[in-house]
Amino acid sequence: xxxxxxxxxxxxxxxxxAERAPVxxxxxxxxxxxxxxxxxxxxxxxxxxxLPRRRWPVMAVAAVxxxxxxxxxxxxxxxxxxxxxxxxxxxxDGQVLTPAAVATGAGTLVVEARSERGARVRLDxxxxxxxxDPRGEGRALVVVAGEVEVSVTGTRFSVxxxxxxxxxxxxxxxxAVQWPGGARNLRAGERWSGPVxxxxxxxxxxxxxxxxxxxxxxxxxxxxPVPPKTVPPKTGSAKTGSAEPRPDPTTARSAARAWARVxxxxxxxxxxxxxxxxxxxxxxxxxxxxxxxxxxxxRARTRVEAMGDxxxxxxxxxxxxxxxGRWKAQVDSLKMACDRPL
Amino acid sequence: MSTDPxxxxxxxxxxxAIESLYDAHADDVLRWVVRLGxxxxxxxxxxxxxxxxxIRSACRFRxxxxxxxxxxxxxxxxxxxxxxxxxxxxxxxxxxxxxxxGTDRPADHLAIAAQERRLLQSCLDELTTRQREVLxxxxxxxxxxQAAAEMLKIxxxxxxxxxxxxxxxxxxxxxxxxxSPAGSAENVVLLRRPR
Numbered sequence: 001x002x003x004x005x006x007x008x009x010x011x012x013x014x015x016x017x018a019e020r021a022p023v024x025x026x027x028x029x030x031x032x033x034x035x036x037x038x039x040x041x042x043x044x045x046x047x048x049x050x051l052p053r054r055r056w057p058v059m060a061v062a063a064v065x066x067x068x069x070x071x072x073x074x075x076x077x078x079x080x081x082x083x084x085x086x087x088x089x090x091x092x093d094g095q096v097l098t099p100a101a102v103a104t105g106a107g108t109l110v111v112e113a114r115s116e117r118g119a120r121v122r123l124d125x126x127x128x129x130x131x132x133d134p135r136g137e138g139r140a141l142v143v144v145a146g147e148v149e150v151s152v153t154g155t156r157f158s159v160x161x162x163x164x165x166x167x168x169x170x171x172x173x174x175x176a177v178q179w180p181g182g183a184r185n186l187r188a189g190e191r192w193s194g195p196v197x198x199x200x201x202x203x204x205x206x207x208x209x210x211x212x213x214x215x216x217x218x219x220x221x222x223x224x225p226v227p228p229k230t231v232p233p234k235t236g237s238a239k240t241g242s243a244e245p246r247p248d249p250t251t252a253r254s255a256a257r258a259w260a261r262v263x264x265x266x267x268x269x270x271x272x273x274x275x276x277x278x279x280x281x282x283x284x285x286x287x288x289x290x291x292x293x294x295x296x297x298x299r300a301r302t303r304v305e306a307m308g309d310x311x312x313x314x315x316x317x318x319x320x321x322x323x324x325g326r327w328k329a330q331v332d333s334l335k336m337a338c339d340r341p342l
Numbered sequence: 343m344s345t346d347p348x349x350x351x352x353x354x355x356x357x358x359a360i361e362s363l364y365d366a367h368a369d370d371v372l373r374w375v376v377r378l379g380x381x382x383x384x385x386x387x388x389x390x391x392x393x394x395x396x397i398r399s400a401c402r403f404r405x406x407x408x409x410x411x412x413x414x415x416x417x418x419x420x421x422x423x424x425x426x427x428x429x430x431x432x433x434x435x436x437x438x439x440x441x442x443x444g445t446d447r448p449a450d451h452l453a454i455a456a457q458e459r460r461l462l463q464s465c466l467d468e469l470t471t472r473q474r475e476v477l478x479x480x481x482x483x484x485x486x487x488q489a490a491a492e493m494l495k496i497x498x499x500x501x502x503x504x505x506x507x508x509x510x511x512x513x514x515x516x517x518x519x520x521x522s523p524a525g526s527a528e529n530v531v532l533l534r535r536p537r
Contacts, residue, residue, distance in 0.1 A: 023509040028516070029481050031523030035459045036466075036482060038372040042386045260398045305431065330384070 168192045184288055255289035258282050262295070272306035275299075293327055296320055300334055310338035348409060352400035360397055367413050368393075374414065377478045378421045381463040382428045392420045407492070414493050418475065458521075465515035473508035480505055 168177055169191040177184055177192050186192055262278045279299040283292060300316035303309040313334065320331040348366075351359030372389045379388055395416050403412055466474055479490040480501065487505075491498040 023506075023513045024481065028523050032462055033482050033484075035455065035462050036373075036377050038369070038376050038385060039456075042372060042376075043369070256397065260394070263394065330387075 166194055255282075255286040255291055258286060259289075259291045259294065262298070272302045275302045276307075276312075293320065293323060297327065297330065300331065304334045304337055313338070346405055346409065349400065349403055349405055352397065353403070360393075363396065363409070363413075364393060367410065370410065371413060371417055374417045374478070374483075375421060376459075376463070377466065377482055378417070378474060379463075380425060380428075380467040381460045382432065383421070383424050388420055388424045391424070392417050395420055411493050422471065461519055461521060465512060465519060465521065468515040469508055469511050472504055473511055476501055476504040477508035477512060481509070 168186065170186045170188055177186055184192070259282060262275075262282050276299055279295045279302075282295050283299075286292065286295075289295075296316040296319055300313040300320065303313040303316075317331050317335055317338075320327040321335075322328075348359055348362055352363065368389070371392050372385055375383065375385045375388045375392070379385060392413065396413060399416065407415075466477070469477065475494060476490060479485045479493055480487060485493065487498050487501045491501045494501070496504075
């Protein structure tokens with residue numbers, strides 16, 4: 001049994017009012033909780049990196065046409081007339097972008113913005129053919145269909161939407177198709193379909209004869225709907241591209257394991273040259289993996305930050321910049337480091 | 343071994359389970375990273391790394407704790423590694439961190455919010471890792487002391503003692519920077535998902 005504490009001593013042991021006052025006030029903690037939330041941009045940039053399956057958006061297909069990089073868009077929405085009509089978007093410098101909209105249902109082609117140097121169009125439903133012959137360096141045409149992005153320089157291609165399907169077909173030139181899970185290049189005669197629940201296929205199709213190469217030639221597309229179903233994979237004589245955009249789970253797991261091995265090497269502090277070699281090997285084996293942007297980012301960062309090799313990182317920086325979104329923002333910091341005078 | 347269907351699916355390498363893991367915990371992980379990581383880390387990069395680590399280590403997860411606790415453990419480790427790498431890069435001059443701007447900047451509320459966030463992260467940065475973890479869980483994440491103790495795998499009494507030191511250290515850091523909650527912040531209703 002312990003003796004009861006003398007009340008006077010107990011009194012002395014009581015905390016003083018200053019000690020009793022909270023070190024941090026509720027309103028301060030409340031403000032901190034608010035301020036230390038992830039930003040909307042951070043949330044968004046994390047989202048597309050999820051492995052996509054059911055998360056493809058309900059796919060409003062947007063077609064964004066840029067005739068030059070770094071455009072300042074004027075916000076002038078224009079609803080093009082009716083379904084099936086052809087619209088011509090002219091630019092001041094003579095460049096003409098011609099989307100010909102063909103609806104499979106009640107679709108419309110909406111011009112969201114036009115400027116002297118480009119235009120932004122959204123294809124809600126149907127199909128549009130874009131033909132542009134850029135003149136001058138640095139000119140590009142980028143078509144965004146939902147989360148699928150197609151970059152071209154001088155080509156003729158079509159983008160079609162049918163429900164949740166997006167179809168890209170290249171008839172001349174080359175385009176780069178990007179979606180949240182990956183990217184690939186399409187050449188003349190190839191086409192890409194996605195997103196689909198199971199498998200998408202890039203299949204070679206005969207390239208049509210294109211007689212003229214005048215800038216901004218206008219060609220309407222046939223007034224027929226795009227077949228909604230996915231083209232099955234073919235074997236044999238047809239030249240078949242790699243399956244996109246959904247790698248099968250086995251391939252995805254294999255890529256994930258390979259990438260984990262690369263990261264293990266980085267974590268254990270290997271020389272930067274070995275990191276670059278490991279990424280080279282990874283990309284060689286898993287070029288179409290959704291992780292290829294990660295790999296390029298690691299390689300570019302290693303080259304710039306650890307090896308001071310901006311020239312070697314140039315290709316990765318260019319690819320990541322063209323990927324847009326968070327990749328562009330991240331890689332811009334590397335580019336700044338390279339541009340910084342010594 | 344875990345009997346949680348999500349964990350079992352993760353261990354099988356089920357891509358749908360990975361997505362479910364993201365759906366359920368991406369916001370939590372991102373918020374933990376923002377609060378634990380400090381002003382020098384790219385929160386989304388580190389959060390993504392957390393999920394990569396989680397997928398890699400799913401087969402070793404025994405299910406002795408909740409998935410959330412397991413993820414927090416991975417977040418702690420990943421943030422610690424990222425902080426070390428970042429500190430090294432800054433030490434050798436590879437990372438340039440923009441200094442907080444003065445109040446003469448344009449009154450862009452987003453810029454102000456970002457600046458204030460960086461300032462608060464800098465204040466948290468002055469705490470030790472142990473203090474920061476406790477303070478984030480109890481005072482910012484509003485977990486009970488017992489829950490924080492389970493997340494950190496330490497006794498509840500230790501949580502109390504660390505929390506006391508953490509609050510005092512944070513108080514000093516806030517006072518040194520002259521921070522006080524903005525008027526607007528008091529009017530913001532913080533929406534929290536029910537747990």
